[in-house]
Each structure stands twice: as structure tokens, then as C-alpha cells.
Amino acid sequence: MSPSYLASLRLAGRAATRVWLFVVLFALWWFWSSGSKSLYFPPLSQILKALWTQWVTGPARAELAASLEHLIVGYVIAAAVGIGIGALLWSARYVRVATSPYLYFLYVLPAPVLVPAAMTLFGIGFTMKVVLIAFAAVWPTLLNTLDGMHSVDQVKLDTARVLGVSPAGRVFRVVLPAAAPQIVAGLRNSLQVAIILMVVSEWEASTDGIGYYIVNAQQSFDYVGMWSGIIVLAIIGTVANLLFVGAENRVLHWHYGARAVEGTR
Amino acid sequence: MLRRYSLTYGLRLAVLAAALGLWQGLSVAGVIRSDEFPSMSQTASALSDLLTQSTLWSAVGQTLEGWGLGLVIGAAAALLVGTFIGVNGFAYRSAIGVIEFFKAIPVIAILPIGLVLWGATLTMKFALVAFAVFWPLVIQVRYGVRSLDPVVRDTTTVLQIKGARKFFMVILPSAAPFVATGLRVAAAVALVVDIITELIGGGSGIGERILLAENAGPSDYPQMYAYIVVAGVLGMVLAGAFAVAERYVLHWHESQRAAKAEGQDRGYSERQVLVIVA
Numbered sequence: 001m002s003p004s005y006l007a008s009l010r011l012a013g014r015a016a017t018r019v020w021l022f023v024v025l026f027a028l029w030w031f032w033s034s035g036s037k038s039l040y041f042p043p044l045s046q047i048l049k050a051l052w053t054q055w056v057t058g059p060a061r062a063e064l065a066a067s068l069e070h071l072i073v074g075y076v077i078a079a080a081v082g083i084g085i086g087a088l089l090w091s092a093r094y095v096r097v098a099t100s101p102y103l104y105f106l107y108v109l110p111a112p113v114l115v116p117a118a119m120t121l122f123g124i125g126f127t128m129k130v131v132l133i134a135f136a137a138v139w140p141t142l143l144n145t146l147d148g149m150h151s152v153d154q155v156k157l158d159t160a161r162v163l164g165v166s167p168a169g170r171v172f173r174v175v176l177p178a179a180a181p182q183i184v185a186g187l188r189n190s191l192q193v194a195i196i197l198m199v200v201s202e203w204e205a206s207t208d209g210i211g212y213y214i215v216n217a218q219q220s221f222d223y224v225g226m227w228s229g230i231i232v233l234a235i236i237g238t239v240a241n242l243l244f245v246g247a248e249n250r251v252l253h254w255h256y257g258a259r260a261v262e263g264t265r
Numbered sequence: 266m267l268r269r270y271s272l273t274y275g276l277r278l279a280v281l282a283a284a285l286g287l288w289q290g291l292s293v294a295g296v297i298r299s300d301e302f303p304s305m306s307q308t309a310s311a312l313s314d315l316l317t318q319s320t321l322w323s324a325v326g327q328t329l330e331g332w333g334l335g336l337v338i339g340a341a342a343a344l345l346v347g348t349f350i351g352v353n354g355f356a357y358r359s360a361i362g363v364i365e366f367f368k369a370i371p372v373i374a375i376l377p378i379g380l381v382l383w384g385a386t387l388t389m390k391f392a393l394v395a396f397a398v399f400w401p402l403v404i405q406v407r408y409g410v411r412s413l414d415p416v417v418r419d420t421t422t423v424l425q426i427k428g429a430r431k432f433f434m435v436i437l438p439s440a441a442p443f444v445a446t447g448l449r450v451a452a453a454v455a456l457v458v459d460i461i462t463e464l465i466g467g468g469s470g471i472g473e474r475i476l477l478a479e480n481a482g483p484s485d486y487p488q489m490y491a492y493i494v495v496a497g498v499l500g501m502v503l504a505g506a507f508a509v510a511e512r513y514v515l516h517w518h519e520s521q522r523a524a525k526a527e528g529q530d531r532g533y534s535e536r537q538v539l540v541i542v543a
Contacts, residue, residue, distance in 0.1 A: 014358070017358045017359050018359070020359060021360060021362070021363050022362060022363060025363065040381040040382070097276060098276035098277050098279070098280045099277075099280055100277075101277055102280065102284075104501070105497050106497075108453065108497065108500035108501050108504050109493070109496060109497035109500055110460045110496055110497075110500055111457070112457065112460055112461045112464050112465075113464065113471070113472060113475050113492070113493050113497075114493065115464065116464075116475050116476055116478075116479035116489060117475075117479070117489060117490065117493060119479065120302075120479060120489075121301055121302065195371045196372070196457070196461070199371060199373045199374070200373060200464070200465060203373070203465045204464070204465055211373075214377055215465075218377050223381070226377050229374075229377075230374045230378070233370065233371055233374035234366075234370040234374055236371075237369040237370045237371050237374070238366060238369045238370070240369075241365075241369040
């Protein structure tokens with residue numbers, strides 16, 4: 001046998017190892033639910049059909065669009081504010097020391113408890129959701145930015161200063177790159193928080209969004225619709241994660257390259 | 266040293282006093298409408314009333330019940346499965362895709378299934394918490410198991426240490442820092458999920474109390490904010506307890522010694538924030 005034939009065989013084997021469990025789980029679900037008489041667990045074929053007729057070609061597209069709008073606007077605000085305030089706090093030592101316990105309090109506060117309060121303040125519209133998502137998602141990015149900048153090598157900063165790099169140049173060319181891996185870690189954490197808050201806020205009080213669709217379907221005993229909404233959420237989580245990892249690899253490829261050379265981890 | 270500490274804590278107290286004063290001032294001046302946002306003094310008195318009532322403490326107990334049971338079940342399962350995929354390469358390559366997939370699903374997507382299966386019960390609460398905790402933790406445990414020093418591994422092989430003895434005396438201590446980190450993160454995740462199951466799943470606990478206070482209208486808003494403060498304090502206490510326990514249990518491990526040597530100037534430790542994302 002030729003080596004290339006063996007190599008492609010090995011590649012196929014590796015791919016098969018990665019997917020067989022998915023296939024088995026899917027098949028189990030399909031066959032186990034195909035004859036299901038249970039109201040709660042409708043056949044998978046029906047769920048997939050609803051996924052197509054509701055979410056791809058049907059009326060639920062509007063809910064999907066509404067949810068994504070809440071998520072994206074809220075998350076972008078959280079990311080920008082988190083990095084901005086984090087950088088400002090890093091540069092203002094006394095403010096940082098004075099406020100850090102309160103920032104930490106807001107960080108560990110389970111953000112969903114704020115949903116009822118946000119409803120009394122902002123109603124149940126677009127503003128409420130975006131404010132809530134942004135408020136909840138800002139802390140992981142903010143604290144990670146602050147902490148990443150805090151751990152910048154002082155020697156590097158001093159070297160840059162001696163070499164005559166301006167303060168703004170030091171921030172953009174020394175501090176930000178050094179803190180980037182941790183900022184990205186914070187952004188990833190913020191994204192997860194944002195997705196959860198997106199659904200919770202739509203669930204609790206809303207007239208649109210995926211959370212609204214699911215709770216509505218559940219309360220009107222449309223369990224096929226409910227399952228289709230669950231699958232949409234799963235897809236959103238997975239796709240958001242993949243997009244994030246893709247962007248991270250692009251932005252931080254120099255970092256991973258350097259780490260691989262150093263042989264750390 | 267003493268001066269530095271007193272300056273730090275003085276600054277922090279000043280910030281707290283200023284924030285509370287500003288809150289009260291804005292309420293009194295009418296900038297904040299009292300039917301939308303209660304004043305600081307109203308909230309504080311609602312909080313001090315609640316602290317003497319059994320409703321608050323039973324709500325805290327109910328929240329902790331779902332949190333603790335879910336965390337223990339999820340962590341035990343993650344330890345078992347994580348160790349298994351840590352030592353078995355084929356199992357790891359087969360399962361990692363599925364694990365990553367489930368890890369990416371927002372737990373709240375599973376909530377309706379929990380509700381139709383168990384209703385607004387304790388079972389629903391801890392089942393969802395366990396589900397949420399399991400996926401990130403299993404990956405963390407696997408990393409821990411893989412982090413075994415090759416020299417230690419070879420020594421174990423030569424000394425023919427196998428089975429349960431190998432697991433408890435070699436693998437577990439070596440994986441401990443990873444597991445501890447994962448547990449600390451899991452504890453925070455578990456609290457959020459638990460509160461969600463109360464807030465929108467109708468389970469009993471702090472989340473339910475907050476919703477009830479909101480539904481009762483403006484006269485109960487001070488109570489709502491008091492419960493929010495309680496939820497935040499609970500989050501801090503649990504996070505702090507896990508951090509302290511980690512330092513105490515793992516004092517022998519180099520990662521802890523390094524953290525100690527690094528100095529403790531920061532209000533929250535670098536590791537605490539970092540590991541949330543590990």
C-alpha cells in the first residue's frame with residue numbers, strides 16, 4: 001500500500017472517531033422518538049420539520065432576528081465599555097483600588113436577578129433587553145482587561161518609555177497586545193453571559209425573541225415548537241462559539257505561535 | 266504597611282458612602298421616582314427587616330439546596346467521565362465534539378425540558394444545575410488528568426501502582442489544581458443557573474422571591490432590591506469560600522505557592538478572574 005493511501009485512511013479514521021458519537025446519539029433520538037406518543041417528546045422528524053417551516057421559511061424568523069439584534073447591540077456595548085473602562089481603571093490606580101470590591105460584587109452578582117428590576121425601570125421593550133445584556137456582560141471583559149493590563153511586564157513598559165514611545169503608543173503597542181489574550185478570554189465569557197441574558201430577558205417579559213417564542217409555545221402546549229426553539233438556541237450557542245474561536249485564532253495567532261515556540265502548555 | 270491598608274480601606278469606604286449618599290440624595294430630590302426605584306433608606310430598612318425574618322433565610326436555604334445538590338452531582342459525574350476520557354484517548358476523541366457541542370448550548374435552552382419533566386421542583390433545579398456544571402468541568406478534569414508529569418507517570422508504571430490506588434494517590438492529586446479551578450467556576454455558574462430556574466422556572470428560592478416582590482408592585486420594590494443585594498452577597502460568599510478552600514486544600518501545590526508569592530495588592534486575585542474562562 002502506498003503511504004498516501006495509508007495517510008488518507010488514517011485521516012478518515014480520525015474523522016470517523018470524531019463524528020460517530022454524534023451519529024449514534026442522533027439515530028437514538030430519531031428512532032426512540034419516532035413512535036413516541038408522548039406529548040412532551042414529539043418525534044424528531046416533526047421537530048426538524050418545524051425547524052424548517054418555522055425558523056427558516058416561516059414566521060419565527062422575526063423572533064430570531066429580534067433576538068440577534070438584542071444580543072449583538074448589547075454585546076458590542078458591553079465589549080466596548082468593558083475594554084474602555086477597564087483601560088481607564090488600569091491607568092487610575094486609586095480609583096481602581098477604591099472601586100475593586102464593588103466591581104467584583106457586580107461581577108459575582110447572578111445577573112438574571114436584575115431582570116425584574118430592569119422591567120420596572122425600562123419596561124419590556126428593546127431598551128430593557130439591551131441595557132440588561134450590556135450591564136451583565138460588561139464585567140467579565142472589564143475585569144479581565146484590567147487584570148490583563150495589570151500583569152504587563154514593567155520592564156517592557158520602561159523600555160518603551162526609554163525608547164521614546166508616546167503614552168498612547170505605549171497603550172496601543174505594548175499594553176494592549178500584552179493584555180490581548182486575557183481580554184479575549186473576558187470577551188468570550190461576556191458572550192456566554194450575553195446569550196443567557198438575551199433568553200432570560202425575552203422569557204420573562206417580552207413580545208418578541210426566541211425566549212418569547214419558546215415560553216409561548218410551551219404555554220400553548222405546542223411542544224414541537226418548543227423543541228424547535230431549543231434547537232435554535234443550541235445552534236446559536238454553537239455558532240457564536242465557532243465564530244468567536246475563529247476570530248480569536250485570527251487576532252491572537254501571534255500569541256499562540258509564540259507560546260508554541262516557548263513550549264509552554 | 267498599615268498606612269497603605271488604612272488608605273485602601275478608607276478609600277473603599279468613602280466610595281461606598283458616596284454611592285449610597287448619592288442614591289439617597291437623588292431619591293430625596295425626586296430625580297429618581299420612588300415608584301420606579303426605591304430610595305437607599307427604604308431598601309436598607311427592607312433589608313434589615315428581612316434579615317430577621319424566616320422567609321429570607323428559607324429562600325437562601327432553598328437556593329443553596331438546588332445549588333449544592335446540582336454541583337455535587339454534576340461534579341461527581343464530571344470527575345468520573347473526565348478521568349475516563351483523560352486516560353482513554355479513543356474515548357476522548359470520540360466524545361470531545363459532543364462535549365463541546367453541549368457546552369456551547371445555553372443551559373436556559375434546556376429549562377423547558379426540565380419544566381415539562383419535573384415541573385417547578387427541587388429535582389428540576391438540581392438537574393439543570395448539574396447539567397450546566399458538567400460540561401465545562403469534564404473538560405477541566407480531563408486537562409488535569411493529562412497534566413500528569415511524565416516522570417511521575419513512568420514511576421507509577423514501574424512501581425506497578427494501578428487501579429483505585431493510582432487514581433487516588435497519583436492522578437487525583439496531580440489533577441487537583443485543575444479540578445479546584447473548575448469547581449470554583451462551576452460554583453458561580455451553578456448559582457446563576459439555580460437562580461434562573463427560580464426566576465423563570467418557578468422553583469423556590471431567592472429568584473422566586475425577587476419576582477414575587479416585583480409582581481407585588483412599587484410598595485414591595487425595596488424588598489426586591491434587598492433580595493438582589495442578598496443574591497450578590499451570596500455570590501461573593503460562595504466565590505470567597507471556594508477561593509479560600511482552594512488555598513487551604515492545595516497549599517502544598519506550586520500554583521498556590523506562586524500565587525502567594527505574587528503579592529496581594531489586588532482587590533480580587535488575578536487567578537480568580539482568569540480561571541472563570543479556563
